Amino acid sequence: MVKKLVIVGNGMAGIKCVEEILELEPGQFQITIFGAEPRPGYNRVLLSKMLQDKSSFEHIVTHDWAWYEENGVRLYAGERVCNIDIAARTVETETGIKEPYDILILATGSLPFIPPIPGAQKQGVIAFRDASDCETMAEYAKTYEKATVIGGGLLGLEAAQGLLNLGMEVEVVHNAQYLMNRQLDRTAAALLQRELQQQGMRFHLAKKTVNIMGRNRVRGLVFSDGNRLETDLVVLAVGIRPNTELAEDSGLKVNHAIVVDDYMRTNIPGIYAVGECAEHRGISYGLVAPLYEQCKVLAKVICGRETAPYEGSIPYAQLKVAGMHVFSAGDIREERNETAVMEYDGIRGTYKKVMMRNHAVTGAILFGDTAESNSLLGMVRRGAPTAELTSQDRGVSRAEEEAAKLPEEETVCACNSVSKGAILRAITIDKLKTVEEVKNRTKASASCGGCRPLVAALVKNASSPSAIAGAVAAPAVQEVVPVCGCTHYDHDSLKTAMVTARCQTPVEVVTRLGWTRQQGCELCRPAVLYYLESLGLRDRSASGQLVGDVAIQATAQRSGEWVSASLRFTGLMDLNGESQLFSESFQIGGEAFAEAAWLKKRLSAVWGSRTLPAPIAVAVCPGPEYPRGVLVHDIGLSRSPAGWEVYAGGHADHPVRQGRLIGVEENAEEAVLMATACLQMYRYNARYGEKMWEWIERTDVLVLRESVLDATLRSGLAGNQRDYNADRGTG
Incomplete structure (x- = not known):
């Protein structure tokens, strides 16, 4: 239900x-x-x-x-x-x-928080919180000239910038001694104020408004020190509740x-x-x-998924205030912290300040150049030791340096949860050349714009001659990442070595390939057993084992990656009961539904108990009337007017991937052969733990498509499965 x-x-x-x-x-x-x-x-x-x-x-x-x-x-x-x-x-x-x-x-x-100022309900006094407020401000700008914003925080400065764009004279009234006092210190605030004054804003700091003048509509403000300010419009931007x-x-x-x-x-x-x-x-x-x-x-x-609890967030803001990039994170209060690093460049108008307590990073402020924001945020979150703050000058801009050393899984755009890896994949796959193209493709920098310098650096780094040359030569110079600390082999070289050395048992892998730990570990034990199975090497009659089949099997299942039943079906074909299946079929055509049921049964018989590099989700859809997310599953089979469409490499969780069309077959039996060939290629060639979409992106979908569309090669792939051949007479 x-x-x-x-x-x-x-x-x-x-x-x-x-x-x-x-x-x-x-x-x-x-x-x-x-x-x-x-x-x-x-x-x-x-x-x-x-x-x-x-x-x-x-x-x-x-x-x-x-x-x-x-x-x-x-x-x-x-x-x-x-x-x-x-x-x-x-x-x-x-x-x-x-x-x-x-x-x-x-x-x-x-x-919006409306302060208890006498006259706050007069005509011409508005808040700045939603699109309707913007429309009201635009209407006032057609008639009036002078506007005053009460509030010198982020919201107030955004409102002031908008009013300037409408051609109004803008005054900003703030009750603190400097702007954005919750996010900045005096130095950064002074830099920001100077830039905004050059744009035309005027400021009244450390001023408390005690009255809004005017009979029916606003005419001006009265401050606690007795001074007055004439205005035609008052925008309240002092906070939210x-x-x-x-x-x-x-x-x-x-x-x-x-x-x-x-x-x-x-x-x-x-x-x-x-x-x-x-x-x-x-x-x-x-x-x-x-x-x-x-x-x-x-x-x-x-959705009933397992999740870590939400334990709170480190407050930070990565923003673009009136054209200036500003970043603030963590605890920046001077009364509670010491200054670890302070850099001020008056010519370029940039400023950096990092706070510490007990030699641990507690907060940071950046103005003008926010390229280091992601790495500093990570330090604040971890309470990193201040020794990590040391950096080297590599002859490149700070943004490029930060972009280069940022881990691929690290978030670049916090507003839209876009990682460095997602941006790099988009740049490479879609051949993106500009920040705007990246924004349109990934949404990175599409919101506040605070991450734009880092995105620009990623684009520049990815398109540099050295990066292009490195990408072309990647297979030859790629860093080898061992399966674990027990061996120097990575997944690809391990498979080759196991075949060359004719290993049939885990013990033979350990002794012949020079394992440093005879018992292996939780990373290599299930991988070794999987490769013995998937490559057809294992001698099932042999008694010698790494730590025993039972222990290996238990370790593999605990890992959540390799399980005996690696295939699961989702969507329509999960409906319980044959009567319900075939009562539904009358709405879409009994033949199509019967084919879908047969297809699901055949794939279950062939692959339901076979091992795969990672669990596989399969969606079977008997017609367009029953869309079941075919494009966001590892294998998707969908009935169409031309026959059965076979898709591979979809992924519903983050990062979402759309399945690639592999081919179209006229009947369900041929569709099973095509899906089987896809799975067999994946089983033979993927690395242990590598999801199907990751394998396809790494190896190129064209290789898969050309292989399974070759009738001879496809039959060979399908025919190599003893379980498949044994099952062909059943149905």
Whole structure:
């Protein structure tokens, strides 16, 4: 039975949850989203872009109307949920729409904080929080000239930048002694202020507004020191507060925000909270990256997947403020920390400061050049020793140096969770040449833009002559990574050596190939046993074993990679009961459904008990009326008007990979032969633990396609399986 999942909130956190759930379990939930704004999903980080010349709301949309329809998500836009009936498990909107739920996610976000200043309700006083506020500011700019922003934090500076773009005179009033005082120190703030003043902003620091003048609409501000400032428009950007009214009215536990545990669960079973409205271990986060980290955990919880608990996030901001790159992470307070490193370049306008406590890195600030942000963030998260801060000048820019030494699994774009490896694969496979092409392909730098220098460095490094030459010569100079510490062989050379040395047992592998540990380890034991099996080397009658078959088998199964049943089927063919299978068949044609059932049975008989480098997921679809994610499985077989389409190399989890079309066969028996040939090539040639999509990307799908489309070679591949030949007479 499909569960009903309701999300209250169509903001960045709510949609991210849906994206993660769709990647993990497409089709498992009937998803409904309620959004208070009459708009599709958009990026709030880019609100100021709406106020730039020739820009509009469409430029910041992340999920257009078509996305909801294509993914089977029902969106109630412009519908504010006002009540949760916990007993009946329903939500109700202000217009009377009721929707039942099995699982409810509250992603209600936050509201602008309106300070208790007399006159704050006058006409011409607005907040800066959503797209409607931007539209209001644009309308005022058509009539009025002078605008004042109260708030010198990130949000206030973004609003001020937008008003400048609209052609207004802009004053910024801030109650602290320097800008962005929660993220920057005085030096970085002074650099930022200087740049903004050159753009035309004027600042009034350490000022407290005590009154907003004007009879019906705003005419000016009065400060606590008695000074006044004339203005036509006041934009309040002094902070946000979690939107918890719905939760409070419904009986959920609320402190500063909705209280959740390490799995984003509230005190009411079946109800979760995520994003700015959630409070985890006493903290509610207002930045994108922590919200996305919460969404990943919550999606796995809802989909029934194992996941590590969410243990909180290191607060950091990697931003582009009015054209200047700014990064801040961790604890930067001088009263609690010492300065480990400080670098200031007045000519280039760059600044770096790293804080430490007890010789461990605790915080960092970068201004102007944020190329080191990822490595510094990693140090802050680990509490790395300050000795790691030493660097060498290699004659390249700092961005290029950081890009080169960043591990491939490290995240480059925190807003969209894009790793260095994903960017490099896109650059290589799609032959990307510019940052814009990378952004369009991967979404890296598409949000706040703070990672753009690092993305640019990756593009430059990947396209440099040395990188190209290295890529061409990669097979000859590639670093050999041993299977484990017991041997100097990597996976490929180990297989060759086992064949050359005619090893038939694990003991022979150890003695003939010079293992350093006679008992092996948890990494090599299952790999050795697998290669003996898959290469047809193993003498089953031999008694000599590495540590005994039982121990090897147990180790392999614990690893989660090699198991006796490596094939599993998903989707339609998992329906229980023959009667249900064939009652469904009348809707799509009995012949197609019977073929699908036979195909699944045949593949199960052939491969259900055979070992493979990694577990394989197979989707069998008897027709377009029953889409079952064929393109996001290792092997996908789909009935079409031309016959059976065979796909290979799909992957539903992150990073998502679309299966490649291998070929089309007229009947199910030939489709089984093609799928079998694909699996046999994978079994022979892949490295132990290497997933099918990884093997195809490493070796090139053309090699696989040309091999299995050759009728003679395909028959040979299929005929080499004793289990397959024995099964051909059954059905």
